[in-house]
Amino acid sequence: MITHSGRRARTTAVVTGLVGVLLAATPGVAMAAGENLPPLRPSIDALTVDRTKACSDEPVHVSQAPELRATVEDTTEDNEEWETNRAGAEFEAWWTDTDGAQQRRTYASSILHSPITQLWRTPSDLPADTVVSWHVRAVDDEGATSAWSDETPGTPCRFIIDTVSPEPATVVSAQYPDDDSGWHDGAGVYGSFTFDSPSEDVVEYVYSVLGSAPGRVRPEEPGGPATIRWMPEDSGVYYLQVRAVDRAGRSSSQVTHYMRVAAGRAPVAHWPLGDPAGSHKAAAESGPAARAEDGVLFGAPAPARTGLTSAVTLDGRGNSYLTPDAPAADTEKTFALSAWVRPAATDAPMTVASQDAADGASAFTLGLRPAADGPATWAFRYGTTTLTGGSASAGGWAHLTGLYDTEDSTLHLYVNGKKVASETGVAPVAAPGAFQIGRARGDSGERWKGEAADVRVWDRVVSRKEVERLGSRPADLVAAWDIERSDDGVVPDRDGGQPLTLHGGAGFYTPDYDACFEDPECTEFPASALDGNDHLDLDGTDGYAATSGPVVDTADSFSVGLRVRFADTTPHRPMTVLSQGDADSDAFKVRYDPAGSEWQLIVTPSSEQGAEETVIAGAGAPTDHTDEAVVVYDDSEGHITLYVNGEAVATAEFNASWSATGPLQIGRGHTVDGGWGEYFHGGADTVRVFGGALSASQVNSFAYLN
Numbered sequence: 001m002i003t004h005s006g007r008r009a010r011t012t013a014v015v016t017g018l019v020g021v022l023l024a025a026t027p028g029v030a031m032a033a034g035e036n037l038p039p040l041r042p043s044i045d046a047l048t049v050d051r052t053k054a055c056s057d058e059p060v061h062v063s064q065a066p067e068l069r070a071t072v073e074d075t076t077e078d079n080e081e082w083e084t085n086r087a088g089a090e091f092e093a094w095w096t097d098t099d100g101a102q103q104r105r106t107y108a109s110s111i112l113h114s115p116i117t118q119l120w121r122t123p124s125d126l127p128a129d130t131v132v133s134w135h136v137r138a139v140d141d142e143g144a145t146s147a148w149s150d151e152t153p154g155t156p157c158r159f160i161i162d163t164v165s166p167e168p169a170t171v172v173s174a175q176y177p178d179d180d181s182g183w184h185d186g187a188g189v190y191g192s193f194t195f196d197s198p199s200e201d202v203v204e205y206v207y208s209v210l211g212s213a214p215g216r217v218r219p220e221e222p223g224g225p226a227t228i229r230w231m232p233e234d235s236g237v238y239y240l241q242v243r244a245v246d247r248a249g250r251s252s253s254q255v256t257h258y259m260r261v262a263a264g265r266a267p268v269a270h271w272p273l274g275d276p277a278g279s280h281k282a283a284a285e286s287g288p289a290a291r292a293e294d295g296v297l298f299g300a301p302a303p304a305r306t307g308l309t310s311a312v313t314l315d316g317r318g319n320s321y322l323t324p325d326a327p328a329a330d331t332e333k334t335f336a337l338s339a340w341v342r343p344a345a346t347d348a349p350m351t352v353a354s355q356d357a358a359d360g361a362s363a364f365t366l367g368l369r370p371a372a373d374g375p376a377t378w379a380f381r382y383g384t385t386t387l388t389g390g391s392a393s394a395g396g397w398a399h400l401t402g403l404y405d406t407e408d409s410t411l412h413l414y415v416n417g418k419k420v421a422s423e424t425g426v427a428p429v430a431a432p433g434a435f436q437i438g439r440a441r442g443d444s445g446e447r448w449k450g451e452a453a454d455v456r457v458w459d460r461v462v463s464r465k466e467v468e469r470l471g472s473r474p475a476d477l478v479a480a481w482d483i484e485r486s487d488d489g490v491v492p493d494r495d496g497g498q499p500l501t502l503h504g505g506a507g508f509y510t511p512d513y514d515a516c517f518e519d520p521e522c523t524e525f526p527a528s529a530l531d532g533n534d535h536l537d538l539d540g541t542d543g544y545a546a547t548s549g550p551v552v553d554t555a556d557s558f559s560v561g562l563r564v565r566f567a568d569t570t571p572h573r574p575m576t577v578l579s580q581g582d583a584d585s586d587a588f589k590v591r592y593d594p595a596g597s598e599w600q601l602i603v604t605p606s607s608e609q610g611a612e613e614t615v616i617a618g619a620g621a622p623t624d625h626t627d628e629a630v631v632v633y634d635d636s637e638g639h640i641t642l643y644v645n646g647e648a649v650a651t652a653e654f655n656a657s658w659s660a661t662g663p664l665q666i667g668r669g670h671t672v673d674g675g676w677g678e679y680f681h682g683g684a685d686t687v688r689v690f691g692g693a694l695s696a697s698q699v700n701s702f703a704y705l706n
Helices: 010-025 464-470 513-518
Strands: 047-049 060-062 067-072 086-096 102-108 116-121 131-139 157-161 170-172 191-196 202-209 215-217 226-230 236-246 255-261 269-271 290-292 296-301 310-315 335-343 350-356 362-369 376-382 385-392 398-405 410-415 418-423 435-437 449-458 476-481 500-503 506-509 535-539 544-546 558-566 575-581 586-593 598-603 614-619 627-634 639-644 647-653 664-666 681-691
Touching: 047 157, 067 086, 067 131, 086 116, 170 255, 191 202, 191 236, 202 226, 215 226, 335 350, 335 362, 350 449, 362 385, 362 398, 376 398, 376 410, 385 398, 385 410, 385 418, 398 464, 418 464, 435 449, 500 506, 535 544, 558 575, 575 627, 575 681, 586 627, 598 639, 598 647, 614 639, 664 681
Parallel strands: 060 157
Antiparallel strands: 047 067, 067 116, 086 102, 086 131, 131 157, 170 191, 191 226, 202 215, 202 236, 236 255, 269 449, 296 310, 310 449, 335 398, 335 449, 350 362, 350 435, 362 376, 376 385, 398 410, 410 418, 476 681, 500 544, 506 535, 535 681, 544 664, 558 627, 558 681, 575 586, 575 664, 586 598, 598 614, 614 647, 627 639, 639 647
């Protein structure tokens, strides 16, 4: 056993400690002053191999000579108040060599303040593939030692050093094999991948797809196979990399499994709803045609920038629906459905798609739900679970997608390509009845009032990327005026659209650098043009520029922006930089009001006489160089935002119901009496008009978007 020079022998320490304990436990007998008690025996629970592997009588496997750790503590009963506890650890490791002789290694740590975790980095000459036992005891700074950790009721700790790495794993997949036979299954379809290794001590497989964060899966028994499930989100060539890991933590070489994933399966049912006006049924690109009742009117305008040609209008009455008179989805398995929708109102529950259950109700419904306060929301109900999210606005197009994934029993709702709600643990629901467009079975019917287009049903997962593509209506540049001087006072559109015509005291500003070079008294060069060589110069009295007719559909999503420079950064009156409306009012107007030191976006929801304007304001002030003002209206989300120099300074819920028939105005707007006024004094340039809502990041570069 280990002893230390100048310290008492272990036997003496144990006996003395035992006597001290008995004396302390005996009533009326006090422990002798200054008597030293032995430290506490290390707890088995506080012993580890390589930090993470607990002490065990069943040998743990390690990949090299390990680091052993133990928490040791001196007793506090023999200390004066001013004394501190100090303890060290004495480790022993032993094994039987190939000749049958027992070998032993020992280590004594420093003695430090306790309790403390002491460690021993075992020597590198410990044998491989041999059971090595070890235990530990605590020692105090007077040489007293505790009992060994494996003394009754303890147990010895054991480990085996494994120096051989496992064999590489194999990968087998029926859905996505690694072969040259072509493209397999498709996006949105799960595949099973089974990993196996010839090595009998493999306890884990580490894998990743396309270099993603690694996943881990463990076989039921060491050396057995393990299976994962994986779903590709898009078509293309993928690779899966796998390593086998044994119980010592040693890793095999990496195996790469290549697979070619086909495009996702087409919908099992698809009704574009672009049939000619007067049709009595909706033709199907897949699945059966859907008969249309009398309340269905074909030929309505389709949502812009979707590639669709037309839509149907449903009037919300009892005969306003379409049905193929057959189910479209097996709702007890994975399925998804989507539709473009444009509600005429949001004050009542409405369903755009459903499927009949056996009890006369609907197994699922996709549509909207009104809210007691605030905007209505989109909704996807499946069985007794209802997901809601997003903002449903009357007159605004939106794309809805509902998905039920049996792989993890999860329900999802997407609006305009973005996930807005999900819930797991949803039990499957049977729906053997007919698919319905525009209504739900039951007492209320929840009939759809408004437009609908492009209804699709799938028998697979529609991946996040697919949903984003389906629900995307990217903004398109519809007009761009790069202001450059012209002799006729007309600024052409870059792509040949409507020109901007100068009126009143509007002209062009061109910096005259040469004059400054020729004038010896010139001390300051003229300001540069806002963009290019020239920009509009508006006099603030009656100067403006305008198109001959409307440029943007103010009832649909749009984005309009320009660059301006104020002639005076502290103007004394409100000035309008941009507007579009009709002869009497503005659908939208952007101005700066010095009274409140704020940028203002003024909108009117309709062209009706007396329609109340809404002023959306944000604090700010003109700069002395260039300001960029951009208006973004998103009809599907029901809000309008004013950006100044890339920052959203004002935003509000807003639902436009009219398409302004007047021209786009640069530098003026309507006043409270309906006349023209608030003329802008300064420069204007780089006018851009988009059909659709720009994203916040796109606003920062609106002048450069094509």
